[in-house]
Amino acid sequence: MGMAQKQDVLRLPAERLYAEELEALKEADKEAKPAGWQLSPKSVLTFITGGQAGARTIAPKYIGNKRLVEMAIATLLTDRALLLIGEPGTAKSWLSENLAAAIHGDSSKVIQGTAGTTEEHVRYSWNYAMLLAQGPSDQALVRSPIFRAMECGGIARFEEISRCASEVQDALISILSEKTIAIPELNREAAAERGFSIIATANTRDRGVNEMSAALKRRFNIVVLPAPSSLETEIDIVRRRVSEISSNYELRAAQPDDDTITKVVTIFRELRSGTTLEGKEKVKPPTGVISTAEAISLLTGSMALAGSFGDGKISDEDVAAGLQGAIVKDEEKDRLAWKEYLENVMKKRGASWRSLYGACSEMNR
Numbered sequence: 001m002g003m004a005q006k007q008d009v010l011r012l013p014a015e016r017l018y019a020e021e022l023e024a025l026k027e028a029d030k031e032a033k034p035a036g037w038q039l040s041p042k043s044v045l046t047f048i049t050g051g052q053a054g055a056r057t058i059a060p061k062y063i064g065n066k067r068l069v070e071m072a073i074a075t076l077l078t079d080r081a082l083l084l085i086g087e088p089g090t091a092k093s094w095l096s097e098n099l100a101a102a103i104h105g106d107s108s109k110v111i112q113g114t115a116g117t118t119e120e121h122v123r124y125s126w127n128y129a130m131l132l133a134q135g136p137s138d139q140a141l142v143r144s145p146i147f148r149a150m151e152c153g154g155i156a157r158f159e160e161i162s163r164c165a166s167e168v169q170d171a172l173i174s175i176l177s178e179k180t181i182a183i184p185e186l187n188r189e190a191a192a193e194r195g196f197s198i199i200a201t202a203n204t205r206d207r208g209v210n211e212m213s214a215a216l217k218r219r220f221n222i223v224v225l226p227a228p229s230s231l232e233t234e235i236d237i238v239r240r241r242v243s244e245i246s247s248n249y250e251l252r253a254a255q256p257d258d259d260t261i262t263k264v265v266t267i268f269r270e271l272r273s274g275t276t277l278e279g280k281e282k283v284k285p286p287t288g289v290i291s292t293a294e295a296i297s298l299l300t301g302s303m304a305l306a307g308s309f310g311d312g313k314i315s316d317e318d319v320a321a322g323l324q325g326a327i328v329k330d331e332e333k334d335r336l337a338w339k340e341y342l343e344n345v346m347k348k349r350g351a352s353w354r355s356l357y358g359a360c361s362e363m364n365r
Contacts, residue, residue: 011248013108014061014101021047022102024056034077036153036195038105041073047102048073048095061098062091063237068223072099075221076155081176081198083161083217086225089291091237092201093159095225099199100155109145113160122146122171123181136185146172146198147181153193158200162210169216172198176219205289227292231277234265234292241296246303253307256299256314263356264319267346268295271327271337276345283345284337288329298322320359328364338364 015022022039025047031040039047046053048069050060062069075082076099084092100107111121124147130140149156161169175181179192200220202212228234238261246255256264270276270283272290302318310318328334342364346357 014097015105015107017248018047018059018061018098018101021053021056021058022105024053025058025102028053034195036193037103039102041077044073044099044102045069048098059240062095063233063240064091064225064228068225069095071221072223075223076103076197076199078221079179080221081200081219083220083222084199084201084225085204085222087204087227087291088289089293089295090225090227091292092203092225093157096157096159096199096201100157104154104195106154107157109149109154109156111145111156111158113158113163115163115165117164117168119168119171120144122168122175124183138186141183141186146175147190149198150175150179150181150190150192150196153195155196156198158198160203161200162202162212164210166210166213169210169212173213173216173219176216227272231262231265231269234269234295235261237292238265238295238299242299242303245296245300249300249304251300251303251307253303253310253312253314256302259352260314260319261299263353264295264298264323267323267341268292270345271341281345284340286327286329286334286337288327288334290327294326298326301325316356316359317363319356320363323360324363335364 025039025043029040029043031042033040037044043053045066046058048060048062049066051058072082072084072095082099084096086092097107100109111117122144124144125142126136127140127142130137134140143151146156146158148154158172176198179196180189182189228237235258239255239258242261243255246253266277268290271285274283274285275281276283298319299314299322302314302322305318305321306312306314324338327338338360342357342360346353346360349357
């Protein structure tokens with residue numbers, strides 16, 4: 001099922017969204033495949049960073065340092081788990097999902113880390129009706145995504161691991177060390193099939209929420225994903241993802257033009273770094289996260305506005321509404337920081353920025 005075929009679901013997993021690309025890579029793949037992998041490491045790299053599979057062009061899923069992707073894939077070839085760390089919006093989850101899709105054709109075995117995640121979510125729980133009726137049995141066992149990945153030699157994903165309590169995180173230590181889950185109620189251990197691994201993600205903004213223990217960190221190979229290195233790279237990422245997402249949502253609006261994308265990305269980069277791109281003027285950053293992911297959401301939201309309430313072409317008023325929502329998170333502080341940026345930076349940028357400046361000023365009154 002390829003990208004061209006529409007589904008009545010809000011979001012397709014990567015293995016279904018890019019099914020045709022994965023099929024083309026399988027057919028063209030002549031390299032040796034590790035145990036449990038559907039593609040060779042080189043084909044996984046092509047799927048993630050783009051290239052050719054026979055006559056088919058493979059679109060890049062992650063735009064950034066290729067060496068980091070090679071390190072991530074090489075980690076999954078060993079018995080080490082992979083930890084992707086970075087600022088919000090550095091495509092940690094997106095890379096995690098696409099790696100799992102390319103390697104095993106299944107990115108669905110996911111634990112979403114929250115303050116409410118328990119040890120049962122990591123290991124197993126019970127169907128209590130069956131447990132009361134017949135006692136502990138294999139049928140009554142409710143396997144976690146990690147447990148299921150171990151049984152089939154697949155990859156489990158653990159999103160935002162640092163948002164979980166320390167004791168929940170530490171439930172992973174024995175799994176990563178012994179590659180087994182003990183089930184004392186059934187007097188047995190479940191052992192991992194070859195190919196099993198875990199890809200975890202952690203947010204640098206969440207450091208201090210629940211700091212990972214040194215013992216757990218030692219069991220991961222850590223790859224740090226940086227924010228996009230240049231304006232051009234970030235514009236390219238935003239353009240590609242807005243196109244994909246808006247196509248999936250069938251938004252009845254034209255894609256944002258390059259000028260609009262450049263302006264949004266410029267504003268975000270300057271607010272994120274605390275200085276203008278040319279480095280001439282300091283900028284007061286807002287309290288919230290001004291990430292690439294936020295820029296993508298802002299532009300798809302602007303397309304939805306333009307398609308439903310405008311003429312189908314993104315206007316400066318649509319972008320201004322999106323910027324207001326993305327930047328002004330803490331009402332008073334952020335409103336003042338945004339006003340300062342508008343007056344000290346955007347207002348002085350000349351005629352091409354005047355219309356957007358006016359729309360933003362009107363929205364931020």
